[in-house]
Amino acid sequence: MTATYLYAITHELTDSDIGDLRGVGGTAVRVLHGDRMSCLVSTVDLTEFGEDALRNNLEDLAWLERTAREHDDVVRAGAALTATVPLRLATICLDDESARQRLNEFGEAARHALAKIDGHDEWGVKLFADRAASDPDPAEPVVVSGTAYLRQRRASMLLRERSAGRMLRVAEEIFECLAVLATDARRHRPHDRRLTGDDRPMVLNAAFLVDRKRLATFRSAVDVLVGTDCDVSVDVTGPWPAYSFVPEPALQQDAET
């Protein structure tokens, strides 16, 4: 049994535009035609992408990583050609007919999203509170007496708390300033320190939809904003396909109602 795996909705494309593009599990990517838009799809086997198989496979990090990267490759290939609305990982329909039907149901929202995304890239901006600022009292308190020790501990705790709060406010201000220069902005949840492998706490994990014509302005704003506060450092990633800016009544939820 096979099914149709959907990667992204794009402005109209033809099979010759995408050439020999490969998707998840090395499957050949095809163009499915909708009303004034296209969808990049491939045929997948339900032994790997069926309900039960997916349930297991999604919990296998090696499979998840491989599939996520293969999915991303197809979306990037689309985005390199034309405006592209990425679909969520593992958006799967019974067959091409079912995929086409959902494409049509999503039609108006998709065309709106394509118009918004056209000429834009997504940029990731992560801010880290530098260690010196987030951990203001590295010196071990000198134990004088029980009470003095507790007082010292309390003082250093308060200082740390205040500093963490300040960091979040700085991050929020930087987010607001950058959002003004972007067409759209979203916050992702900051990553756990164990994930980043970095001692410094992440205080902002944001995505911005930036008009390519305004990219230079956006980038220099990042430098200026971060440069004026020596307590935070920045990690900029991109350009990304507009993953974080897919309209919410998403294709995969739409067909349920």
Added chain:
Amino acid sequence: MTMVDLRADAVETSLVDLLDRLLGAGVVLSGDVTISLAGIDLVTIKLRALVATVREPSA
């Protein structure tokens, strides 16, 4: 030129940054992903392996 630097950033994409986007905002850390199947079913999946890797014990 800044443009050159920007493209260099894109070469190595971290899996976490990618999953932030592919699974939707916050989904990675909350451990649920909603998957559509066969055009009818919505399946809620617990990403146990990922959560075990990703998630700090609830603070």
